[in-house]
Amino acid sequence: MKKIAVDAMGGDYAPKAIVEGVNQALATFSDIEIQLYGDESKIRQYLTRTDRVSIVHTDEKINSDDEPAKAIRQKKQSSMVLAARAVKEGRADAILSAGNTGALLAAGLFVVGRIKGIDRPGLLSTLPTIDGNGFDMLDLGANAENSANHLHQYAILGAFYAENVRGITKPRVGLLNNGTEDSKGDPLRKETYALLAADANLNFVGNVEARELLNGVADVIVADGFTGNAVLKTIEGTALSIMGQLKSAIENGGWKAKIGYLFLKDALRSMKKTLDYSDAGGAVLFGLNAPVVKAHGSSDAKSIFNTIQQIRTMLDSQVVQKSVEKFSIKED
Missing domain, CATH: 3.40.718.10 (Isopropylmalate Dehydrogenase)
Known part of the structure; x- marks a missing residue:
């Protein structure tokens, strides 16, 4: 089972578009499990699936105008940081967010971590x-x-x-x-x-x-x-x-x-x-220890579905693990 941590509060149309895209993905793919991070009461308004999906409640979120690195340091209980931490700790295989791009890049670098041998x-x-x-x-x-x-x-x-x-x-x-x-x-x-x-x-x-x-x-x-x-x-x-x-x-x-x-x-x-x-899905911060994928801030349910499909393909192909091996050999 592929476990994907989703920042449900990031994006212009969150959580509605995010959750509706998750509903579509769960109905289409039987081999994924979604962890939704954000305000539980708002998420449940749109969540129609009950199987292979869980909600991790938090009232804190990173806003589009927050200074990225500062937000990651100070908003440790935000939906984005909690989702990134789940990947770091092995409770999820990838993270998806349509929120603040700079903050997601910072979360990828400082929480998920870069592949040894990748400079930037x-x-x-x-x-x-x-x-x-x-x-x-x-x-x-x-x-x-x-x-x-x-x-x-x-x-x-x-x-x-x-x-x-x-x-x-x-x-x-x-x-x-x-x-x-x-x-x-x-x-x-x-x-x-x-x-x-x-x-x-x-x-x-x-x-x-x-x-x-x-x-x-x-x-x-x-x-x-x-x-x-x-x-x-x-x-x-x-x-x-x-x-x-x-x-x-x-x-x-x-x-x-x-x-x-x-x-x-x-x-x-x-x-x-x-x-x-x-x-085609979202933008991948490539060179990290796990897939960190940024959906467009104006993503609708279709875009979120396509981005989850993209992440599923990345996990299936083990492209991150292969790149880890590739650059580990180069380092040696």
Whole structure:
């Protein structure tokens, strides 16, 4: 049985969306057990399942505007910290939260703990591509600055994830840069390129430009945390803007636009689904001793369900244990 600790109070629509997603997951997967951390009276309003689910009551929670490290230190009875502690102590196998991102990163580092040999865990998410296959990208903001060695580790971790969780054989690894030539980039990108090219265990395909990301140019994209976070928000914002503009054009375009919509409705729905990153689950703080997964703050029940499914696959594939073994060998 896979035991997943869930911060029921984190996120814009908590606990309703969190618990409804848990209900769906429990109904779909018979091999998971959910531990819900938060206000019991509020959680029970939405909990329809009674089997393989438990509630650990606490009145304390970490708010979206709390200073991350300070919140972890001072709010030791918060739903997020209690869930992280359950993972640390072996009472749960993974933690899921849609709450304060910085606080979850801090809880992952200070409570769950990083893998020996990993200098700085990175935030990884699967982002959409036009062909529907998606790509994994890290770091997406766990670290403001990175060294070439950090980026090399991200390439290894990302390839591990793509192979074990997404089932991609010899995943193609690309380095996000301002040009495809091997001579392009600042000193960090040039040094990283040399490290990735020299690693025979990686299927390194070279530098990748941002404009090619959604075209499926690689299965794993490596970036420093600052750049990765900027790219993530650009992709999210562009997708939302495009769909918003299409909706506005249809609504304000008169009867011809509305008739055209009737013919294009299925195609537009397919386009929206292609751009919907929530289907892939949450962002993984990869490089820790257990899966620590951050769902989007605005997650609905569907997103929470998909994130639990993602965690289940991670536990099934033992991707964390395999990465622990990989970096332990490197340390030795």
